[in-house]
Amino acid sequence: MIGALDYLEKEKGIKKEVVIEALEQALETAYKQNYGEKNVEVEFNSLTGNIKVYAVKTITDDDDAVAEDSNEYMSLADARKLPHGQGYDVGDEIREEVTPRNFGRIAAQTAKQVVMQRLREEERKIIYDKYKTYENEIITGEVSREDRRFTYVDLGNGVEGAMGFRDKMPNEHYHVHDRIQVYVSKVNDDRRGPQIYVSRTAPELLKRLFEREVPEIKDGTVLIENIAREAGDRAKVAVYSNDPNVDPVGTCVGPRGSRVQAIVNELDGENMDIVEYVKDPAKFIANALNPADVLDVIFNEPEPQDEAVEEPAEATADDVTPAGDDDENSVEPTATTPAPKEAERSCTVVVPDNQLSLAIGKRGQNARLAARLTKYKIDIKSESEMEELQSQKDTGDIDKGLADETDSQSSTDAE
Structure with missing residues (x-):
């Protein structure tokens, strides 16, 4: 396990402390699922690789609380019977080691899962960070495959950019292994990993x-x-x-x-x-x-x-x-x-x-x-x-003027 942590830190740039923190959290969850304890803490020794589980209990003088939930509470009397327990008082927290004998097998399985998960997350982050810098830029890739929605362009190291129907040139027909230049229009990061969208039609x-x-x-x-x-x-x-x-x-x-x-x-x-x-x-x-x-x-x-x-x-x-x-x-x-x-x-x-x-x-x-x-x-x-329109307009203005003059004369005659 120590060797795996050193490898991740040196070769993948994943800090050892980050993996250890994730490992301890995963082991706490695994312990609770297998042994039912509510309040536990897991400690991983980065030097020896030893793993210990501690039950965390609150000291109380309420016997009813202890009787109701002994996983969460310990009586003051019992706490003071422990080695170096004379200094405990009501409200203090006490850590009691409860590491099961067969916990090593669970720990090994959990550690493998955590390391693989962190590795995938870090690789996704590296890809996202890299191609985010290419956003709004041109990049060369190779057509890798097509489906009903997208043409996929291999941008290197197995990373694909997706080119939608509206982003494809209408007069272009692509074949696998065709090398094309594309514009990286958007790079998103979601639960599926980095999503890179490319275009040949973007302005x-x-x-x-x-x-x-x-x-x-x-x-x-x-x-x-x-x-x-x-x-x-x-x-x-x-x-x-x-x-x-x-x-x-x-x-x-x-x-x-x-x-x-x-x-x-x-x-x-x-x-x-x-x-x-x-x-x-x-x-x-x-x-x-x-x-x-x-x-x-x-x-x-x-x-x-x-x-x-x-x-x-x-x-x-x-x-x-x-x-x-x-x-x-x-x-x-x-x-x-x-x-x-x-x-x-x-x-x-x-x-x-x-x-x-x-x-x-x-x-x-x-x-x-x-x-x-x-x-x-x-x-x-x-x-x-335009000349015809202008002529019609001028004729209309003249007709309107004559009509206005006639109306005016008619009005005068009537008077």
Whole structure:
């Protein structure tokens, strides 16, 4: 037993005192179950390995209490008959050794169970502490197995991360022994042991990949404002730099697109639009709708409401998409109306007739990602649509004016 304690302390880092305390508690429980004593204490000698059990009794002068429960009470007269018992008084506690002859067998079984339990707990703690430091980081693993709920990724030494259905790239199909990079989204510790959850679709995965591929992001020269991603298909990333001499988009794309291409390859061909974030919301919205040109951004005024407007949900940052160079013929967008407050953010964007489909994107994807990236609800209209709406509005205003004038004249005639 002493050798086992020394091994645990030296090889596993489990302090001897911790195991001894747990062992004594387990032996007390085992003794009570086998011998019925209520108040006992177990002492383990860490030098010799000897185990002794002591019954702990309270000294009393109440004979009825002793008669009712002799396991808990001892009479004052009996206590003073013990060696060195003349100093005892009512209320004192006395320890009387009651170690059974065959207690060694029970102790050995209990000790084995306690040591194994402490070993399992410590190993669980080591795993939890290790992978808790990897939380919110990228780690490489090997696909080990799948069931109906999860794909399991071996992270090393038999430790598995669980990747749920929503965390798997829809265009990826995994096979056992495939090596993949995953984002450690959460590490929990419960009665089953450490639970490690990993993802291939989390926005943070894309952010970490950019930090790895673009040193300027890692050192803070270029910053990521937001990411909107439809994992496995397309992503938009808004970046900026506080250094006027740094081109944030070009820095992320890299020479001949090498930096962003490395990320695209890692994400199995996911398209990347990298756009510049600017504080002017009209310009930012125009950038976000890349590759379409934007003629105008009209911020919608909110209708009066009795109750506070709920803030729109924040866009998720999942993936990044490299964009091409700006079109030299693109028109600088202008904001027709001031930008609304954050709780009311919606706008109408006007684009050239021949770029309406491009601005909206396949199945509305370009507009959808731009809205998530900018946190604006975006309504896209072609230039001719907008002119027609404006014409209808102007005609309506004229008709209303004529109607008002007619009503006024009729009223005068009646008078």
